Amino acid sequence: MMLADYHVHSDFSSDSRTPMHNMIEKAISMGLERICFTDHMDYDFPIQYKMLFEFDPEEYFRKITELSALYPQINILKGIEIGMRPYLAKRFEELISTYSFDFVICSTHLVGDRDPYYKDFWENKTLHSGMKEYFQSILANIEVYHDFDVYGHLDYMIRYAPVKNKSIVYSEYQDLLDEILKKLLSLGKGIEVNTSGFKYGLGHPNPHEEILTRYLELGGEILTIGSDGHCPEHLGYDFDKIVPLLKSLGFRYYTIFENRKPQMLPL
Ligand code: HSO
Ligand code: ZN
Ligand code: ZN
Ligand code: ZN
Numbered sequence: 001m002m003l004a005d006y007h008v009h010s011d012f013s014s015d016s017r018t019p020m021h022n023m024i025e026k027a028i029s030m031g032l033e034r035i036c037f038t039d040h041m042d043y044d045f046p047i048q049y050k051m052l053f054e055f056d057p058e059e060y061f062r063k064i065t066e067l068s069a070l071y072p073q074i075n076i077l078k079g080i081e082i083g084m085r086p087y088l089a090k091r092f093e094e095l096i097s098t099y100s101f102d103f104v105i106c107s108t109h110l111v112g113d114r115d116p117y118y119k120d121f122w123e124n125k126t127l128h129s130g131m132k133e134y135f136q137s138i139l140a141n142i143e144v145y146h147d148f149d150v151y152g153h154l155d156y157m158i159r160y161a162p163v164k165n166k167s168i169v170y171s172e173y174q175d176l177l178d179e180i181l182k183k184l185l186s187l188g189k190g191i192e193v194n195t196s197g198f199k200y201g202l203g204h205p206n207p208h209e210e211i212l213t214r215y216l217e218l219g220g221e222i223l224t225i226g227s228d229g230h231c232p233e234h235l236g237y238d239f240d241k242i243v244p245l246l247k248s249l250g251f252r253y254y255t256i257f258e259n260r261k262p263q264m265l266p267l
Contacts, residue, residue, distance in 0.1 A: 004034035004256050004265075005236050006079065006103060007152070007194060007226020012039040012055040012063075016230040020063060024071050026232035034075040034256060035235075037064065038105050038226070042083025043091055046113045053083060053109075057099050077258060079103035081152060085110055085137075089145040096147045103224075103257040105192060106145065107152030111137045116157035127161050131168065135176040142183050149257055150224050151184055153194040154207040166202060170210040177211060181218050190222025190255060190262070191215060193246065196229075198238040205242060213249050222255045222262055243267055 009016040010023055020037065027035040039060065042053035061078060068076045082092050084106050096104055111133050114121040122130060134157050142151070154177075158166050170177065184191065197206040205212075215223075223246070227237040246254070246267055253264040 003032055004036070004225070005032060005227050005229070005239075006034075006036045006077075006224040006256060007038050007081070007105065007192060007228045008035055008235065009039055009081075009228070009230045010037055012037070012060055013230065014040065014051050014053055018231050020067055021070075022232050023229070023235060024067060024074060024076060026235050028071065028074050030236055032074065032236060034077060036077035036079040036103050036226075036257070038079035038081040038103065040081055040083065041092075041095070042109055043088050044085075045083070046110070046115070049115055049118065057095070061099065077102040079105065079257075081105040081107055082148065083107055083109040084141040084145055086140050086144045092145060093147055100259070102259055104148040104260070105150055105152040105226075106141065106148035108134060108138050108141060116160045118160075119162065121160075122162050127158070127163050127166075127168065128172065130161060131155070131158065131173060132176065135173055135180060138180050139176070139183065142180070142187065142189075146187055146189075148189065149260060149262070150190040150192045150222065151180075152192055153196075153228070154180070154191060154211055156194065156197070156206040159197065159200040159202055159206075168208070170208060177214065178218075181211075181215050181220065185218060185220060190224060191220065192224045192226055193242060195225070195227050195238045195242050196234070198241065199234060205245070209245070209249060212246070212251075216250055221253070221264070223251060223253075224256065225254050
């Protein structure tokens with residue numbers, strides 16, 4: 001059993017209604033030693049989606065400090081999931097340098113001003129062209145923004161593709177994926193394995209095993225594990241599956257962060 005969940009949302013994210021203390025109590029009941037909140041900060045989220053993925057960092061830090069005192073039996077970390085787009089790099093640099101987060105996940109949630117979560121993204125797109133644009137936007141983000149620890153759920157948008165057969169041929173994106181992974185490695189950044197792919201019935205985590213294997217082949221070591229849970233039932237989702245899966249791919253360690261410093265733990 002994994003003892004740490006490094007991708008957790010609470011009602012500081014506009015798509016979660018779970019107060020932090022409910023997540024923490026669930027984590028304690030599951031025997032987790034660490035829970036790292038990584039609430040959404042997606043500056044300037046397009047108005048047509050009527051979602052405001054932003055929180056007040058002062059309030060966030062105050063709340064986590066208060067809860068850390070209330071629940072000494074678990075280590076509660078202050079993380080954040082930033083929804084990157086190239087023109088926001090300066091704003092995020094300022095935010096991340098101002099507050100002492102333990103852990104920063106950089107994610108692509110938008111391609112241009114379209115969210116693959118909604119149907120309008122997929123109009124006039126095939127699965128292939130949508131995926132390609134998504135991967136290209138990851139590259140554009142890591143070209144200009146570097147103050148993060150891991151890149152989030154590298155291929156997660158396939159879960160929202162309006163097609164029945166979601167099995168994707170990763171070799172079709174090999175060049176792009178290699179470019180992304182090599183760039184991340186040259187920057188000393190890691191990736192995360194996000195177990196919510198199982199929850200969406202994909203039968204694999206995000207990213208897919210093929211991407212994880214390639215990451216390992218290229219010398220990738222930093223790999224955090226997170227459920228991306230937005231409610232207590234989804235905390236630590238399928239963690240019992242992910243450990244044997246990672247071991248079977250050849251991984252021997254996973255990574256946790258504290259004060260932005262990585263620590264490798266045996267799987
Ligand atoms: N933020 C969700 C996905 C999403 N919801 C995009 C709205 N737009 C994944 O945590
Ligand atoms: Zn979310
Ligand atoms: Zn995300
Ligand atoms: Zn998330």
